[in-house]
Amino acid sequence: MTNQATVKKITIKEVAKDAGVSVAAVSKVIRNAYGVSPALRKKVELSIKVLGYRPNTSARGMRGKTFTIGVLIAGLGNAYLPKLLEKINATIEKSDFKMLIGLGQGELSIESSLIESMIDNNVDGLILVAPRLSGTALEKYAKQIPMTVIGHVEDTAVSFDTINGDDYLGAQLATKALINTGVENVKMISLLLREFDEFDLNRERERGFLATLKEANISNGAEDRIFRSSDNEEQLRKDLNLFLDDIKTPCAIFCWSDIHAVPLLDECQKRHLVPQKDVFIIGYDNTPIASYAVVNLSSIDQQAEVQGELAADAILERIKGRSEAKHCQVAPTLIARKTH
Incomplete structure (x- = not known):
């Protein structure tokens, strides 16, 4: 029998072991995935070069x-x-x-x-x-x-x-309904701004709210009409109470989501604020709880x-x-x- 020399194929596990990282980390470097640090990339690429690792691209394409x-x-x-x-x-x-x-x-x-x-x-x-x-x-x-x-x-x-x-349109519908109550003290409860918020749907809701106020000629101090709050439940309650401490009634309030609208309604009831007299609230998302008789909250349904x-x-x-x-x-x- 003739012995034939065989070339051992280097695996991704061996690269990971040589570089002292996980297999997932090696995979990220190979795929040029987001979030790979320069130090990690350099370490993995060095191991790939030293070991002579070649990704099996044909197998990858055939995996189905x-x-x-x-x-x-x-x-x-x-x-x-x-x-x-x-x-x-x-x-x-x-x-x-x-x-x-x-x-x-x-x-x-x-x-x-x-x-x-x-x-x-x-x-x-x-x-x-x-x-x-x-x-x-x-x-x-x-x-x-x-x-x-x-x-x-x-x-x-x-x-x-x-x-x-269409979050801009949704905000318009809610704001117009609140203006139609005859209350000029119209406010919006929104989310805290994030680092990457340029394409956040909530920004569209804020734009729709402000534009509708402007159309109704009640836009003086419009930016001050937006109150931003955390969506953390414990902090939210604190924020809502700070908001209520500062409002003058009657007040009409557009909430970016039922997540804020329902707790706001609850806090209003604790303060004995009368619905459709002291406060008018519209939420967003039309979540199941909004339809409960005890809540009975108007809301924007975004389908x-x-x-x-x-x-x-x-x-x-x-x-x-x-x-x-x-x-x-x-x-x-x-x-x-x-x-x-």
């Missing part, structure tokens, strides 16, 4: 679909999410895909880690719901994997699709199910090969119960 779609959500606190997620799941299941949910907890580092983990686990596409990441970061990830984003108002993005409600179906259809099209960006906007409606 996993029939999974990753869905990243910022948190579980918004009751708007269940209808959205249910519709996404129902739509992709018709094409034999399954949904994997990642919880970003509103942290940039966690969101980035989850996206990279989903990419490493070969999901076929990603749907991101109200991500905290910047447009630049989203573009970088979208060049690695098909991506659709909900709640990120960037209709100029070229590498990923966006699905949004969660429609957005979910559009997002699912968009990511399936991306997976099938569509490369041109698609940007969809869904018209909201005002669900008028009583303007509390």
Whole structure:
């Protein structure tokens, strides 16, 4: 028998061991993933060069679909999410895909880690719901994997699709309804500004609010009419009480979300402020709790199910090969119960 010399193929595990890092870290460097530090890249690239590692690109291209779609959500606190997620799941299941949910907890580092983990686990596409990441970061990830984003108002993005409600119009509908009560002391409770907020849907709601005040000729000191609060439950209650300590009644209040509107209504009731006399409140998202008789809150319905179906259809099209960006906007409606 003739002995034949064999050349041992270097594996990604050996590169990781030589560099003293994880396999996932090596994968990120190879994929040019977002968030890799220069020091980590230099260390891994040196090990690749010394060991002579060559990624098996042909195997990577032949791996085929996993029939999974990753869905990243910022948190579980918004009751708007269940209808959205249910519709996404129902739509992709018709094409034999399954949904994997990642919880970003509103942290940039966690969101980035989850996206990279989903990419490493070969999901076929990603749907991101109200991500905290910047447009630049989203573009970088979208060049690695098909991506659709909900709640990120960037209709100029070229590498990923966006699905949004018309938040500017929604704010207009709410603000006009409050102005029609005859109350001139109209205010908005919004979220605290973030580092990357240029394409945040809440900025669109603020713009719609301010524009409507201007149209009604009650825009003097308009910026002062916006009160920004945390979405942390404990801090929110403190912020709302500070807000109520300072308001003059009667007051009409547009809340960026039912997340703020329902606790605000609760705090008003503790202070014996009379609905439709002392305070008028309209929320956003038309979450199930808004329709409860004890709450009975008017709210803007941004058609969660429609957005979910559009997002699912968009990511399936991306997976099938569509490369041109698609940007969809869904018209909201005002669900008028009583303007509390």
